[in-house]
Amino acid sequence: MSSQDDQHTATEEAVGAARPTAGRSRARGRRLLRILLSGLLVAGLAFYVGSFLRFAATVSGYQNNDAARADAIVVLTGGSERVKHALTLLQAxxxxxxxxxxxxxxxxxxxxxxxxxxxxxxxxxxxxxxRNANNTLENASETAKWARENDFSRLLVVTSAYHMPRALLELNSTMADFDLVPVPVQTADLVFDRWFEDPRTTLLLAREHLKYLLAWARIAVMETSAP
Known part of the structure; x- marks a missing residue:
């Protein structure tokens, strides 16, 4: 066998040996990727569940603040009971x-x-x-403008208990220098202290929690990108 044939055979053997090694590297890379993605999925799920449980605990833990006093009251529309409660506080x-x-x-x-x-x-x-606000973000913007124009510093915030965390999140993002006092309005047909026993309450909390997370993410991005 010539030296040229020997070199050709050696090259083929080297290539053949390299192929299994490359295949094993790719397989190892795919396994690591699957492990990483699975870990991220588990971490994301754990964050969401933990966040939801904290959210539900916050809503169910709101206390009656009807005796609280302030310079002014803001009520975010979304039901006549909210407005009625705010008017009662004003009249009192x-x-x-x-x-x-x-x-x-x-x-x-x-x-x-x-x-x-x-x-x-x-x-x-x-x-x-x-009459300008069409959502909670715009509620916060209009409230901040009104409070500053009237030189108020302490506000009673009236809205439904399940809506209060997101309302305060939006308000605090534009009114960090104000004292905001939550006055939650309880809904008679919702059971917040044992929400896990009532599918309707659970679904409502899940929807509102998702809106809360989206608002939180938007505010976080805005604050991070601010000069």
Whole structure:
């Protein structure tokens, strides 16, 4: 056999030996990738479950703050019970002024009075209507503008208990220098202290928790990218 044939045979043997090694490296890389992805999935799931349990505990742990006092009250629309509760606090003297944020452009004070069984005279002296906000983010923006224009520093925040964490998150992102006092409105047909026994309450909390996480992520990105 010539030296040229010997070299050719040696090359083939080297290539043949390298192929299993390369195959094993690729297989090892795929296994590591699967392990990494599985780890990320488990970590993400653990974060979500832990975050949801903390969220549910926060909602169920809200205390009655009806005796709290402040410069003013803001109520975020989303149900007549919220507005009725805020008007009751105003009439009881818990604050001197009220902002109803997120009022439909065509809704009149008389219609609000009719749906809440409140006093129309309050609207001529002590109630402001925000008709610009269409969501919680815009509620926070309009509330911040109103509070600064009126030189308020302490606000009672009235909204449903399940909505309160996200409302405070949005408000604090634009009103970090304000004292915000949560006044949660409980919903009669929802069971927050034993939410895991009521599918309707569980589903509501899950939806609201997802909205909370999305708002938290948006605010975190904005704060990180801010100069």
């Amino acid at each position: 003297g818990n604050a001197e002024r009220l902002l109803i944020s997120g009022v439909h452009p065509e809704t009149t004070p008389k219609q609000i009075v009719s749906s809440t069984a409140s006093d129309l005279s309050l609207f001529s002296c002590c109630v402001d209507l925000d």
